[in-house]
Amino acid sequence: MRLRIRRMRTTAVVAGVSSLALLTGCGAADMTKQSSPFANAQGAKTVTLSVQSWVGAQANVAVAQYLLEKELGYRVDTVQIDEVPAWDALSQGRVDALLEDWGHPEEEQRYVKDKKTIVPGGDLGVTGHIGWYVPTYFAEQHPDVTDWKNLNKYADRMRTAESGAKGQLMDGSPSYVTNDKALVANLDLDYQVVFAGSEAAQITQIEQFAKEKKPFLTYWYEPQWLFKKVPMTEVKLPAYKEGCDADPEKVACAYPHTPLQKYLNADFAKDGGEAAALLKNFKWTTEDQNEVSLMIAEQKLSPEEAAKKWVDSHESTWKAWLS
Numbered sequence: 001m002r003l004r005i006r007r008m009r010t011t012a013v014v015a016g017v018s019s020l021a022l023l024t025g026c027g028a029a030d031m032t033k034q035s036s037p038f039a040n041a042q043g044a045k046t047v048t049l050s051v052q053s054w055v056g057a058q059a060n061v062a063v064a065q066y067l068l069e070k071e072l073g074y075r076v077d078t079v080q081i082d083e084v085p086a087w088d089a090l091s092q093g094r095v096d097a098l099l100e101d102w103g104h105p106e107e108e109q110r111y112v113k114d115k116k117t118i119v120p121g122g123d124l125g126v127t128g129h130i131g132w133y134v135p136t137y138f139a140e141q142h143p144d145v146t147d148w149k150n151l152n153k154y155a156d157r158m159r160t161a162e163s164g165a166k167g168q169l170m171d172g173s174p175s176y177v178t179n180d181k182a183l184v185a186n187l188d189l190d191y192q193v194v195f196a197g198s199e200a201a202q203i204t205q206i207e208q209f210a211k212e213k214k215p216f217l218t219y220w221y222e223p224q225w226l227f228k229k230v231p232m233t234e235v236k237l238p239a240y241k242e243g244c245d246a247d248p249e250k251v252a253c254a255y256p257h258t259p260l261q262k263y264l265n266a267d268f269a270k271d272g273g274e275a276a277a278l279l280k281n282f283k284w285t286t287e288d289q290n291e292v293s294l295m296i297a298e299q300k301l302s303p304e305e306a307a308k309k310w311v312d313s314h315e316s317t318w319k320a321w322l323s
Helices: 055-070 083-092 105-114 136-141 148-154 180-186 201-212 267-272 275-279 286-297 303-313 315-322
Strands: 016-018 046-051 074-081 097-102 118-135 166-169 189-195 217-222 234-237 256-263
Touching: 046 055, 046 083, 046 136, 055 097, 055 201, 055 286, 055 303, 055 315, 074 234, 083 097, 083 105, 083 118, 097 118, 097 148, 097 275, 105 118, 118 267, 118 275, 136 234, 148 166, 148 315, 166 180, 180 189, 180 256, 189 201, 201 217, 217 234, 256 275, 267 275, 275 315, 286 303, 303 315
Parallel strands: 046 074, 046 097, 166 189, 166 217
Antiparallel strands: 016 074, 097 256, 118 217, 118 234, 118 256
């Protein structure tokens, strides 16, 4: 049984044919019922992929879309949608595949086991992990900061205008699903959770802190390309044990390590031909994903350009997905 964890939620849906936009903010409209005009289309070589807002998920879709279009001749549509509504859309055939899921046990039970409208698409090959991090330059100067029991000792150093008299624990968007407020309360930490507003805003703040060599404590996750630019060291929270996060109000343990999974609409998995086969076979490494993510987020290549660059230099990897 996979570890129980839910990744970030976003609040907007963006649909586009043969394109994948890197979003840097959060929309307000709830458009999660919107779907692709090509989803579950009969007798046409079309595929609709669900894409999440974080850049690693966008990297998956960019490469899958590139190969589906350039190698197999499919027309691909992408729909950005919140994590939980994505399961609803997948069940209903409004999207065909979800390439990066961080674990949704309730949805798995409902759609995979009970309704059987969704089927597992296999392991993505990447292990995800959420945690608290400090910059490595600060951890090297103060090694004991990497134990949560010593965080209060450094709360004064982590203060910001937004956190007031307490140290700042920086999160991304208020719409992200995290345990951080409960952890701060249950571990009796002298910190205030402060939301940057989005992944992009959080990255900007981390880069600014790093430029000024300031200490900071932040919610962050792996895989993520930013580690290559701003080395960070994880703070050890109380060890994760199965079920320790079952009650959101009582969480007092670390986030788990989660093998990320793919899911397909059951009808698409059965009748999707070469496209379904490729997506089932799609499996790469954390290093592969970070390579494409870095090109999109840092080098500012379009997703298609980044995918092409990766595809051109990793033929032995993706050729196996077509067999």
